[in-house]
Amino acid sequence: MAWTRTYEEAEPQRVNRWLAQSGVCSRREAEALIAAGLVSIDGEPVADPGRKIAQGQTLVLADQAQARLEGQLTVILNKPVGYVSGQPEPGQTPAVRLLTRKALFGQSDDIPGPDRRLAPVGRLDMDSRGLLILSEDGVLTKAVIGPESDMEKEYLVRVRGEITERALGLLRHGLALDGRQLRPARVTLAGDQRLRFILKEGRNRQIRRMCDLVGLSVTDLYRLRIGPLKVGDLPEGRWRPITPAEREAMLRPQALPAKPPRRRPGTRRP
Structure with missing residues (x-):
């Protein structure tokens, strides 16, 4: 239609x-x-x-x-450790090499060949794993990583070191990288030596560097969600195209919290 x-x-x-x-x-x-x-x-x-x-x-x-x-292809890949999201340096293997018919999860008539330009939409470093979006769709890319994007990215992170209340407080709000203050993050305990991070930005190796600043060392980093798109039951090393409904959900404007009403002049706070 x-x-x-x-x-x-x-x-x-x-x-x-x-x-x-x-x-x-x-x-x-x-x-x-x-x-x-x-x-x-x-x-x-x-x-x-x-x-x-x-x-x-x-x-x-x-x-x-x-x-x-x-017809603009967008896929999600459950990226294993050892693959780079973007342009590889000598000796590195790009994640797009995993987009083969054998690694396809489900069905698709569109198997990207070497000439397709599928760019990473929010990178994962070589030592991290989980949800990676690869796309030739400029509109979706802007919605996820554009300057006005407010889309959440969710990670499960295993760390080494003592997780203190002070460390959690700093991770949530109080750190700066490269001389710039970080946006507030939602950081909660997710089990023994595991943390759940929900961010609305994506600085270079951000979570690893944040943890370094509070005396924690990341031993495993897994991204499970970008906005409404989840890795779900997609096995590691496998990929699938996103559905039209998933694309529509990714492009849907994010609900904004209601602004508090303005106080009239001369009134006191309750």
Whole structure:
């Protein structure tokens, strides 16, 4: 079914910008769809990439446009230790080498070959394991690791050293890396010498460096979730494509906590 949506904003907006903000595609992808004659407003094909849509007008993407966008492959891999997420250095093995038909978990007609550019969306270092997203979908990538992303990443971490209340407090809020304060983290005990980390940022080797600062040494780091996407029962070393429903969930705006009401001048706090 063709993608259809009515524009409700008061101010007109460029079609490519609106499609990008709606999480449908990137601006460049929108311009390509317009050039291919696959975008219409109120039944009229859009020919100008600078065309604006006004309040009350309805935009429709042709079925071919949907098929083209859904053809952008995104997979999840349960990465083992010993593989690098991104560009390998001499002697290293990239995680994309695991995307073979033999390692496929479930079914897929799309087996990525060596020419497919599947980039890591939130890296895992060579000594870490767990959920790794590899994608050629620019919209999804921006939703996960873009500058405005607020998506959670969840890890189970085994450490060596004494886990004190002071260490937990610092891990949750109080540390800085490379001269920059870290965003607050949710850090809880998850068993004997195990911690659960939930972060909303991804600095280089962040968890390992955070633990070093409080006298703990990481012996195992496993990422089990990125936003609503979980590694689930995917075996180590295996991969599968994400489903359309999973992609939609990843692009759905995150619910923001309600802001406290403003106090009127002259009133006291309770």
